[in-house]
Amino acid sequence: MGCVLSRPGSSGLVSESRDEVSTKIESNRREANNVSVVTKTETTESTSVAVVVASNGEEVRNDDEAVVDHKEENGDVKEKKPKGERKKSTTKPDPRLSNPPKNLLGEQVAAGWPPWLTEVCGEALNGWLPRKADSFEKIEKIGSGTYSNVYKARDSLTGAIVALKKVRCDTREQENLKFMAREILILRRLNHPNVIKLEGLVTSRMSTSLYLVFRYMHHDLAGLAASPDITFTEQQVKCYLKQILSGLEHCHSRGVLHRDIKGSNLLIDDDGVLRIGDFGLATFFDAGTRQTMTTRVVTLWYRAPELLHGAVEYGVGIDLWSAGCILAELLSGRPIMPGRNEVDQIHRIYKLCGSPSEEYWRKIRLPSHVKNANHTAKPQHKRKVREAFKDFSPEALSLVDRLLALDPLERLTATDALTSDFFMTEPLACDPSELPKYPPTKEIDAKKRDEEYRRQKEARKVQGESGRRIRPRERAPRAMPAPEANAENQSNIDRMRLITHANAKSKSEKFPPPHQDGSLGFQVGSSRRLDPSEVPFSSNSFTATYSKEPFQTWSGPLAPTEAPESTARRMKDINKDQIKRKQFNQITSPLEGLNLWQLFLSVQSFRFDHLGRQFLSSPIIN
């Protein structure tokens, strides 16, 4: 009979679990060396101890073994002090790292986790056993994003309906694995009713696929808001916003920036409970430490001005800006700043929120190459938030105004916003359970409606039908996703993009089409294996529009399409772009502080395939 004892190295995951004692019991039996064990992880204020309970039920705990073989990052072996002399480490763990001790990794591999996964996020696997793919049955594909496909599935063990997010894991792409690991680490750090909870992971020792298991959510806010039959009352808007802010407050208090708050990432279940989802762009941050991060985050329409200005040091304000945009959108029934590209976006912000003051430029920390150019922007716009939203209640107007403060330091925090008059005055927010029951509605449903409309339109064209038919519903264009998010590593992005262009005409070609990968009722494990040439990157779809018509509601007509381009032509474009990029590099626009290359790409880089899906035709910018 043997016992395995381990304690994970200190980590953000553990150190953040203050004020709570959580006990997780993984009761899966492991039959190894005739030992039957139950792994139990207790997380207390500052420790997390993996305890193995021997089959006789005796709980064996041995903290003394904890630091054996633990190597420092510089390779030095920690000296083991006798018991009693050991002091608790006072240095804070780097929450961005997952570096549990080697003995824990070995244990995880023995438990069935693939070694590559234990290496990148062993910390997050602590206390869990992998679920087998054949214990889920796929029902249908319910969403697709930049890095993943999402499926509705049935858990054969419990019968519960779950959402499985399949992320592509090419183990040769270390950087991409890190991003995936970051999402998992972040999700395990969070525990709040308004934040999606990672319920488990599906993988196997031999597999390169990974599925994240979540509770199934029937709706997303983008889908509900785009539905022609749904109009929200102020009480309902308050209910949704309160939940968004509560979720954000929790994330921020745990040192997590979401960095992609938008309607389609706000998932809602049948009981009206809203959970913030998609932490693919989220990052750890420490408000007290200077830390540079990428600016290429947040879907364009919800992107804060400091990001558009190129600030690489930012904080919770970027999520609050997005929340402000969503609040105004929910109350007005349409996106408030649907920019077509970064330059257009920033102009829309200036027109609504006024041009930044001299003080703003003095305060904002920008990289030196953009700093000098920014404040020469002309013309100077006056702030018009109050005029633009004069129909809102005074409390709603005041909250929108303070969330859309240009200066991130003047923007309300989630906690401030939750205590604002908006939530204190009648009509008060309704309870989530009082929200109407809607039929399942997701942004993907709106996309399907658009596709169906386009298909019919094209069929009519072929038949030579004339005359304008009324669309099922006039819609505003959809939000442009953060195109190059996870762009912390520029070279990685450049490489990914080049491969992406070389290998795929559009996102649809990198994922199997729905009839292959999303077909009904087959087991999760039976989906095809990833082709190593597939890379976990693409720009998102269904986005920009050139329509000058005023929009009515959230979603809108598909962008004008181009005939599909041949791969050869696109490769030619890539080469041309590389030459152009060289020419444009180092030159800075006097207008907005945007690199000229950025400006150039913003205007011309979005191309559309025959289904109206957008892809970037140019190498990345940052």
Ligand SMILES: Nc1ncnc2c1ncn2[C@@H]1O[C@H](COP(=O)(O)OP(=O)(O)OP(=O)(O)O)[C@@H](O)[C@H]1O
């Ligand atoms: N728990 C869930 N329940 C139901 N549907 C979900 C769930 N999680 C995600 N989805 C659906 O799948 C879509 C894509 O998921 P998600 O946003 O997490 O993926 P992504 O690859 O990070 O996407 P993006 O590129 O938009 O950031 C969501 O918009 C949502 O409609």
